[in-house]
Amino acid sequence: xxxxxxxxxxxxxxxxxxxxxxxxxxxxxxxxxxxxxxxxxxxxxxxxxxxxxxxxxxxxxxxxxxxxxxxxxxxxxxxxxxxxxxxxxxxxxxxxxxxxxxxxxxxxxxxxxxxxxxxxxxxxxxxxxxxxxxxxxxxxxxxxxxxxxxxxxxxxxxxxxxxxxxxxxxxxxxxxxxxxxxxxxxxxxxxxxxx
Amino acid sequence: xxxxxxxxxxxxxxxxxxxxxxxxxxxxxxxxxxxxxxxxxxxxxxxxxxxxxxxxxxxxxxxxxxxxxxxxxxxxxxxxxxxxxxxxxxxxxxxxxxxxxxxxxxxxxxxxxxxxxxxxxxxxxxxxxxxxxxxxxxxxxxxxxxxxxxxxxxxxxxxxxxxxxxxxxxxxxxxxxxxxxxxxxxxxxxxxxxxxxxxxxxxxxxxxxxxxxxxxx
Ligand SMILES: [Zn+2]
Numbered sequence: 001x002x003x004x005x006x007x008x009x010x011x012x013x014x015x016x017x018x019x020x021x022x023x024x025x026x027x028x029x030x031x032x033x034x035x036x037x038x039x040x041x042x043x044x045x046x047x048x049x050x051x052x053x054x055x056x057x058x059x060x061x062x063x064x065x066x067x068x069x070x071x072x073x074x075x076x077x078x079x080x081x082x083x084x085x086x087x088x089x090x091x092x093x094x095x096x097x098x099x100x101x102x103x104x105x106x107x108x109x110x111x112x113x114x115x116x117x118x119x120x121x122x123x124x125x126x127x128x129x130x131x132x133x134x135x136x137x138x139x140x141x142x143x144x145x146x147x148x149x150x151x152x153x154x155x156x157x158x159x160x161x162x163x164x165x166x167x168x169x170x171x172x173x174x175x176x177x178x179x180x181x182x183x184x185x186x187x188x189x190x191x192x193x194x195x
Numbered sequence: 196x197x198x199x200x201x202x203x204x205x206x207x208x209x210x211x212x213x214x215x216x217x218x219x220x221x222x223x224x225x226x227x228x229x230x231x232x233x234x235x236x237x238x239x240x241x242x243x244x245x246x247x248x249x250x251x252x253x254x255x256x257x258x259x260x261x262x263x264x265x266x267x268x269x270x271x272x273x274x275x276x277x278x279x280x281x282x283x284x285x286x287x288x289x290x291x292x293x294x295x296x297x298x299x300x301x302x303x304x305x306x307x308x309x310x311x312x313x314x315x316x317x318x319x320x321x322x323x324x325x326x327x328x329x330x331x332x333x334x335x336x337x338x339x340x341x342x343x344x345x346x347x348x349x350x351x352x353x354x355x356x357x358x359x360x361x362x363x364x365x366x367x368x369x370x371x372x373x374x375x376x377x378x379x380x381x382x383x384x385x386x387x388x389x390x391x392x393x394x395x396x397x398x399x400x401x402x403x404x405x406x407x408x409x410x411x412x
Pocket of ligand 1: 198199202225229231232233
């Protein structure tokens with residue numbers, strides 16, 4: 001996206017936020033529409049489960065709505081929203097029992113729901129199947145990363161965000177974000193090598 | 196060739212696209228001599244490409260509805276004020292409440308909807324078709340409001356026409372000197388609470404003229 005696009009987008013988002021602040025609850029739906037896919041993606045990539053992803057992503061929007069007054073209009077809304085979503089996802093991961101059987105989960109019942117998000121046809125052409133297997137494999141690898149590396153990698157390579165934005169979202173110095181990305185990358189590389 | 200930790204660090208700096216030209220040259224010259232670092236760099240690039248190749252995901256279709264239905268309920272007064280701001284032209288319709296004229300029970304539609312017409316003059320209400328007809332040769336002086344019905348103008352209307360929950364049709368010989376406003380998707384509750392509506396509106400009726408054309412929605 002070019003700089004002009006950002007400015008335009010920001011202006012639209014600010015206008016909507018002001019409408020919501022003035023009491024127009026319905027205007028909030030426009031914000032949800034703008035960011036739902038990205039927030040859902042972050043949640044899914046962090047949690048690896050469609051139900052939890054939906055739950056956390058919805059919760060993130062609800063929190064954003066109830067805390068909208070505390071949002072600093074000079075900042076980027078998406079950064080703030082991602083921060084809420086990532087924190088919720090990390091909290092959810094912490095609350096879960098230590099789970100090192102993630103492969104079972106991803107390779108088992110979750111497959112169907114995961115596939116259904118990408119595929120609408122009953123019969124999948126072969127290349128599509130390969131693509132889905134690839135997708136599943138990627139998600140599986142992401143899930144094997146410790147959460148603190150996982151969040152950095154997801155924001156960097158799946159949401160395509162800058163180090164500065166990631167540092168704002170995760171509330172960490174840029175140097176720490178870099179280290180996490182480096183370590184996440186290394187861990188993924190080693191797994192890729194060994195698989 | 197032995198690798199310094201500097202070389203390893205440079206690999207990541209390179210992947211972060213943060214190397215200076217000098218550092219880039221340094222790394223490039225190193226990997227021509229060091230298969231281990233070259234392999235590592237290649238593998239990391241592949242890893243990144245694979246992660247990036249993951250499809251972007253879409254939230255479920257009912258996502259927005261689910262979020263909206265879970266938002267805390269607003270007091271009605273707020274809802275009303277906001278709605279009023281978004282639909283200032285409705286104030287025009289509100290002024291017609293000041294003089295109530297005809298209300299006819301209609302079998303048209305669900306049976307519990309009435310065609311309500313306000314206007315000064317001769318007009319025909321076709322209950323079966325749900326249409327208010329201004330016949331040829333007839334002249335209505337003043338504004339006309341039709342709710343829950345359509346209007347066909349074959350005669351003349353010297354004023355505005357507002358059609359709420361309906362459509363209008365202007366015959367080739369028909370004439371309307373004012374504006375024709377069509378207001379659909381009317382919020383039912385607005386009508387059920389017409390009294391509150393009336394009270395709220397009285398104070399702002401006089402200064403709404405400039406806003407009538409502001410159909411922002
Ligand atoms: Zn080396």
